[in-house]
Amino acid sequence: MGTGFSGEVAEYYAKYRRGYPSELFDALQAEFAWTKEDAVLDLGCGTGQLAVPTAARVRAVVGIDPEPDMLRFAGEAAARAGAGNTVWVLGSDADVPEIGAQIGAGALASVLVGQALHWMQHELLFPRLLPLLRPGGGVAVVADSSPLWLQNSDWSNALRDCLEAHFGTRPGPIGGSSPQDRSRYARALAAAGYVDVHEITVRRTDELTVDQLIGGVFSTFSAQSLPPEPERGELAQRIRWSLPSGKPLIEDAEITAVLAHAPAVLPHPR
Numbered sequence: 001m002g003t004g005f006s007g008e009v010a011e012y013y014a015k016y017r018r019g020y021p022s023e024l025f026d027a028l029q030a031e032f033a034w035t036k037e038d039a040v041l042d043l044g045c046g047t048g049q050l051a052v053p054t055a056a057r058v059r060a061v062v063g064i065d066p067e068p069d070m071l072r073f074a075g076e077a078a079a080r081a082g083a084g085n086t087v088w089v090l091g092s093d094a095d096v097p098e099i100g101a102q103i104g105a106g107a108l109a110s111v112l113v114g115q116a117l118h119w120m121q122h123e124l125l126f127p128r129l130l131p132l133l134r135p136g137g138g139v140a141v142v143a144d145s146s147p148l149w150l151q152n153s154d155w156s157n158a159l160r161d162c163l164e165a166h167f168g169t170r171p172g173p174i175g176g177s178s179p180q181d182r183s184r185y186a187r188a189l190a191a192a193g194y195v196d197v198h199e200i201t202v203r204r205t206d207e208l209t210v211d212q213l214i215g216g217v218f219s220t221f222s223a224q225s226l227p228p229e230p231e232r233g234e235l236a237q238r239i240r241w242s243l244p245s246g247k248p249l250i251e252d253a254e255i256t257a258v259l260a261h262a263p264a265v266l267p268h269p270r
């Protein structure tokens, strides 16, 4: 069975998904005291939105994802950015015990999971990651918490109405990004023995073109739910017509991260 991120979905993702702001990477670096000696793992790395900018701040980044098409785009993004210190591994959260055995205890400064934890078994994953983290290291669960149709603007309201009219249901938050999801993840991290579990928020403000907006919407579909042509073209046209004319499409998005540190003394395995 496919992961839902193959083919055209990976292309939309690579081309149109907005990257994370540099303030996020500044905050992660400060939080986990990243240095050029450190290695970081990006689980569910997709097209490298977290892994590639992180690579400029540490010694090496390992990006893991079960979708070969996503990894191909991640490799291309790394090459464009000159990030030769990245390694791309085909795998999933289920492979963490095996990958961890190869990496070794205490080898990682951080494990990043961007907009992907809802595909994983986080109750199993968090305890498995703990022994892999070096002192002062930790986990960051990053989410794009304001998708294009849930922002506070006329164009975002129009987009939401347009998507509701097309699909017959009001679009909500992207999986794993709601406040309830974040609380659930924070509780699971604390239960697994992590300390100093807290949340940070950074903003991404940018002007979008109409094509970026439409491509951004399509990048949120799975391979199974991406409308086929000609429906996709019709939806794109409907979105164009629904937007307030002559006004810039200013995006004001909230990026959240649940952060958690490995304790100085690891809890005994249960």
Ligand SMILES: C[S@@+](CC[C@H](N)C(=O)[O-])C[C@H]1O[C@@H](n2cnc3c(N)ncnc32)[C@H](O)[C@@H]1O
Pocket: 003, 005, 017, 043, 044, 045, 046, 047, 048, 049, 050, 064, 065, 066, 067, 070, 091, 092, 093, 094, 113, 114, 115, 116, 119, 120
């Ligand atoms: C929405 S994308 C996020 C990509 C990137 N981390 C980001 O922040 O933009 C979700 C990614 O999770 C990957 N994924 C799905 N199931 C997974 C699993 N069980 N373990 C690891 N990654 C998974 C998908 O292939 C996809 O690339």
